Amino acid sequence: MSNNNKKELNKVGASGQTKDSPTASDSTTEQSQPSQPSSQPSPPPSSSSQPKQSPAKPSQPPATTAASATGAGSKANTTSQPAKTQPEPPAFEKGLVDQIKNKFGDTVNVLFIKPLRIKIQVDPQNIVEVANYLRDRLAFDHAESVAGTDYPKDNQIEVIYHLGSYTREELASHILWLTTRTNRDDARLPTLINVYKSVEYHERECYEMLGVYFEGHPRNERFLLPEDWADIPPLRKDFKIKGR
Amino acid sequence: MTSIEEKFEESKRLGLQIVKESAEEDRLMTLSVGPQHPGSGHFRFVIKVDGDYIVFCDPDPGYVHRGEEKMCEHRNVIQNIPHLERPVIHDSANINYSYSLAIEELVGVEVPRRGQFIRAIASELNRQVYTLYWLAIYGIFLGHSTMFMWPTGDRELLIDLLEALTGARVTHAFNIPGGVRNDVPEGFKDRCLRQIKYLQKRFKEYEDIFYNNPLFRQRTEGVAVLSKEDAIKLGVTGSVLRASNVPFDVRKAEPYDIYNEIDFKVQYMKTGDCFARAYVPLLDMQESCYILEQLLDKIPSSGEVRAKLQPNPKGPPGEAYRRVESGRGALGYYIVSDGTPKPYRVKISVGSFRNMLALPHLLVGQRLADMPAVYWSLNYWPVEADR
Numbered sequence: 001m002s003n004n005n006k007k008e009l010n011k012v013g014a015s016g017q018t019k020d021s022p023t024a025s026d027s028t029t030e031q032s033q034p035s036q037p038s039s040q041p042s043p044p045p046s047s048s049s050q051p052k053q054s055p056a057k058p059s060q061p062p063a064t065t066a067a068s069a070t071g072a073g074s075k076a077n078t079t080s081q082p083a084k085t086q087p088e089p090p091a092f093e094k095g096l097v098d099q100i101k102n103k104f105g106d107t108v109n110v111l112f113i114k115p116l117r118i119k120i121q122v123d124p125q126n127i128v129e130v131a132n133y134l135r136d137r138l139a140f141d142h143a144e145s146v147a148g149t150d151y152p153k154d155n156q157i158e159v160i161y162h163l164g165s166y167t168r169e170e171l172a173s174h175i176l177w178l179t180t181r182t183n184r185d186d187a188r189l190p191t192l193i194n195v196y197k198s199v200e201y202h203e204r205e206c207y208e209m210l211g212v213y214f215e216g217h218p219r220n221e222r223f224l225l226p227e228d229w230a231d232i233p234p235l236r237k238d239f240k241i242k243g244r
Numbered sequence: 245m246t247s248i249e250e251k252f253e254e255s256k257r258l259g260l261q262i263v264k265e266s267a268e269e270d271r272l273m274t275l276s277v278g279p280q281h282p283g284s285g286h287f288r289f290v291i292k293v294d295g296d297y298i299v300f301c302d303p304d305p306g307y308v309h310r311g312e313e314k315m316c317e318h319r320n321v322i323q324n325i326p327h328l329e330r331p332v333i334h335d336s337a338n339i340n341y342s343y344s345l346a347i348e349e350l351v352g353v354e355v356p357r358r359g360q361f362i363r364a365i366a367s368e369l370n371r372q373v374y375t376l377y378w379l380a381i382y383g384i385f386l387g388h389s390t391m392f393m394w395p396t397g398d399r400e401l402l403i404d405l406l407e408a409l410t411g412a413r414v415t416h417a418f419n420i421p422g423g424v425r426n427d428v429p430e431g432f433k434d435r436c437l438r439q440i441k442y443l444q445k446r447f448k449e450y451e452d453i454f455y456n457n458p459l460f461r462q463r464t465e466g467v468a469v470l471s472k473e474d475a476i477k478l479g480v481t482g483s484v485l486r487a488s489n490v491p492f493d494v495r496k497a498e499p500y501d502i503y504n505e506i507d508f509k510v511q512y513m514k515t516g517d518c519f520a521r522a523y524v525p526l527l528d529m530q531e532s533c534y535i536l537e538q539l540l541d542k543i544p545s546s547g548e549v550r551a552k553l554q555p556n557p558k559g560p561p562g563e564a565y566r567r568v569e570s571g572r573g574a575l576g577y578y579i580v581s582d583g584t585p586k587p588y589r590v591k592i593s594v595g596s597f598r599n600m601l602a603l604p605h606l607l608v609g610q611r612l613a614d615m616p617a618v619y620w621s622l623n624y625w626p627v628e629a630d631r
Contacts, residue, residue, distance in 0.1 A: 116498065117565065142479030144567070145593030147578050162565055162578065162593065166476045166490050172497035175565055175576075198479025201601055209313075224306035224630055234314055235589075241318060 090115055092170070096138065103133060119177040124189050127180045131161075131195040139168040140176055143192075146202035148210035150237045156181045157210055159189060161199065182212060191217035209235040272299065277615070279307040287626035289603065296612045301604040309630040316590035321347050321557055324587070326417045331594070332628040333414045334377050337363070337370035338570035339592075339628075340419040345500055345566040346577040347421040351559040356548040359423030360501040365436075365539050366409060366418050367568070368532045372443070373402050373414075374571035375525045378623060382522060383454060385616040386463060391454045398446055401439050408432060421557065423550030433540050440533045447530055455523060464518035468606040468618040471516060480602050482573020482595045483528065483623050486512035487520035494569035505542065508535050518614075521621035525571075556585040572596050572623050596629035 089097060089112040096118060097110045108130060109121040122130050134140045140163040149158045161178040165171035182189050191214035192199050203214045204223045211233035213220055222229060232239050271294055278288035286308040292300035312331060316324050328343055329336035341363065348355065355363075376395040383391025403413050408429050410416040418425050454460055470480070475488035485492055491512040495503045511527035513520035561583045567576035573595030580589040599622045606618050 113563070141476050144479070144481075144574065144576055144598070145578060145591060147589070147591035147593075149580055149589045160578070162576065166485070166492050172492065175567075177565070196479070197477045198598070198601065201597065205597075222306075224309040226306070234311065239314075241314065 093118060093174075096174075096176075099138070100130075100133075103137075104130060113177070116174050117177065118174070119179060121179050121181075124180050124182055127178070128190055128192065128195060131178060131192050134163060134176065134178065135195055138165075139171060140165050141167050142198045143196045143202065144175065146199050146206050148206045148212055148235065150184070150210060150235065152184065152237050154181075155184045157184050157187050157212055159206060159210075159212060161192065161196075163196075187212040188215055189213070190215050193217055209233055211236065275612075285624075285626040287624070287629075291607065291612075291615070293612055298607050298610050298612060298615065301607040303600055303603055305600065305626060305630050307630070308627045312631045313590050313592060316587050318586065320585040321351075321421060321587065322553075324590075325420055326415070328592075329415055329417060330627075331592075331631050332374070332570075332572075332625050335370050335374040335571045336414065336416050337367040337419050338374075338568055338575060339594075340417070341367050341500075341570075342566050342568040342575050342577045343579075344419050344421045345568065346564040346579045347557070349564040349566060350562055350579060350581045351421065351553070351557045353422050353551045353553060353557075355423045355501065355551055357502070358427075358544045358547040359549040359551070361539055361543040362409075362424045362428060362549055363419045364501055364503065364506075365428075365536060365543075366406065366416065366424065368536050368539065369402055369406055369409075369436075370416075371532055371571045372529050373399055373406065375529050376402070378571070378620075378625075379450075379525065382620045385620055386460060388454060388457070388460065391450070394446070394450065394453075398443060401442070405432075405436060405439055408435070420550070422553045423548070425550070427549050433543075436536065436540060440536055444530065444533055447526060450526065455519075455526070461519065463614070463617050464522060464621070466515075467518045467614050468610055468621070469515070469517045470521075470602060470606060474605065475516065475602075478601045478605060480573075480599050482570070482599065483524040484521055484599050484602060484621075485573065486510065487524045488516035489514040494567050494574050498567070500566070500568060502539075502542075506535055506538050508538075518617050518621040521623070525623065558583060558585045567593070570595060572625060572628065573599065592631055594628045594631065595623070596625045597631075599624055600629055 093112060093115060097112060100108060100110055100120065104122075104126070107123065107126050111119040111121065113119050120130065142164055144162040144164050147160050147162070149160070151158060158179055158181045163176040163178055165174065180189060187210070189212055191203055193203065193214075193216065200217075201223065203217055204219060204221065206212050207214060207217070207220045208222050208225050208229075225234070272292045275291050275293060276288060277291060279286050288304045288307065290300075290302045290304060291298050310330065312328060315327055319327075324343070325340060329339050332339050344363075376399040380392045380395040380399070383389070383395070406416060407413050409432060410418040410425065412418075470478075470484065470488045472489045475485050475490055480488075481492075489512060491510040493510040494500075495506075495508070496510050508531050511524060511531055513524055513527075559581055561581055563578070563580045565576055565578045567574045569575070574593070575595060576593040578589075578591040578593065579587050582588040602622060603619065603624070606622075607615065610618055
């Protein structure tokens with residue numbers, strides 16, 4: 001019952017949204033271009049990794065697929081062995097990665113974290129354009145969460161949007177991480193509220209917890225904190241809990 | 245002498261004291277619902293009414309904000325277990341489930357098969373405990389006190405069951421990184437099957453007395469319809485999403501642990517009104533009973549229940565996002581590790597916080613009397629949303 005209806009849903013919901021679903025042929029055209037950087041994706045990077053740099057290219061083309069996780073719905077065998085070094089994207093993820101890279105080239109840095117998780121690093125000025133593409137062409141239609149992380153060492157704050165898809169069945173298991181970084185001293189980012197309505201409260205929370213001002217967001221205001229909060233944003237690393 | 249202006253002039257001529265309601269601010273009345281209002285939980289929202297129609301709604305959460313995410317950064321991954329389940333103690337197995345999955349991914353540990361089954365059993369039981377509690381509240385706020393008594397009583401049986409399994413009534417701290425805290429007790433399977441059979445019988449009685457009650461149907465059917473497009477755009481989750489004709493369930497979409505070996509359907513409805521949002525959780529509970537029967541049937545008869553972790557578990561620097569299907573929808577943890585035993589950043593993405601966005605969307609245009617029916621149909625748990 002659910003299967004049939006899922007298919008039906010896919011047809012209805014995705015109309016006008018996903019036109020170029022990545023197929024095997026898509027990815028073979030890009031076979032010669034390896035899709036993942038060689039460095040391991042460590043979140044607090046030692047140097048400031050601005051996404052301006054083009055991704056590092058490994059010399060040998062990667063073997064295409066890990067047999068365990070091809071396509072959607074298959075169980076990601078992640079509890080056992082998280083891919084840590086030089087992850088090899090499965091065919092479906094590779095197709096997505098190539099599609100994004102073809103479109104945006106060096107302005108985005110696409111990292112493959114593990115099956116079902118792709119991370120895209122972009123500059124703040126490109127994030128709205130990339131988000132529009134992800135929504136309209138790849139059918140990532142909602143944001144599950146928006147998390148900000150403070151990196152005082154790099155003097156930066158990273159904001160990460162976890163995007164998911166309800167309309168495209170093969171993407172249901174995927175979470176796409178769209179990240180951007182901003183200067184810690186003057187933290188300003190363009191809002192994605194016009195692309196994803198679902199980020200409204202998440203961005204507001206990010207504003208009060210990390211002090212990132214979202215330009216264009218109608219309400220950069222207090223949300224969860226007390227009305228008389230008169231301290232620095234509490235999720236910054238230099239906010240100390242009393243007694244610790 | 246019909247228009248307001250004429251009446252006003254006439255009253256002035258007669259020397260009567262009246263207020264001319266010309267400006268919009270004069271027409272509208274602002275009501276503050278909560279945080280002490282019994283109909284809202286620890287949650288406040290400001291509404292404006294024109295007559296008895298709601299024309300504006302602004303949620304104001306945060307009255308039970310505890311700073312869980314900041315607390316996580318100052319404790320190691322094991323110390324984080326007990327306080328992380330506090331936001332939703334009725335569903336504590338599920339809120340710890342995705343945390344455990346994320347930590348396991350970062351630390352790189354595999355859960356023994358028997359442990360995977362036991363924690364799926366615990367979280368399915370907990371899902372029902374939560375949903376019964378929510379159903380009781382929904383019943384009482386629509387004035388149906390029987391529906392408050394029955395689920396509260398039946399929930400007690402499941403709580404006893406969970407107490408036998410975990411040693412605590414509501415805050416179990418049972419699903420932990422690496423597996424579960426302890427093995428199932430003697431005779432648990434028979435007792436659990438007996439309770440499931442009883443519950444399945446009760447669910448039919450719930451339908452008779454509550455869901456098929458004409459008064460309940462009149463108050464909920466066709467009220468506050470959330471269309472499929474809006475549900476997707478707002479990014480709602482859980483029963484709210486499935487009531488709006490989107491059959492999405494994390495257990496099916498991205499199966500974790502042993503859920504890909506379990507045969508079950510994603511229950512959903514097409515109407516998207518309050519009735520669908522009230523009925524989908526009941527269908528979920530029925531489905532959960534089938535899942536429990538399979539879990540109890542397939543569980544390996546012996547084996548480890550917990551993988552051995554090093555005393556202060558830590559993994560290489562990395563980040564993970566894992567999610568499970570809780571009683572209120574997808575519940576995700578985004579954890580950044582910098583290689584030390586304490587997480588660098590923990591972000592909890594909860595269903596309640598996401599479903600809150602639908603509240604102003606649905607309430608505006610409804611009548612004030614429908615406010616409890618709409619609000620509680622969102623499966624909203626204020627403490628979880630605030631974290």
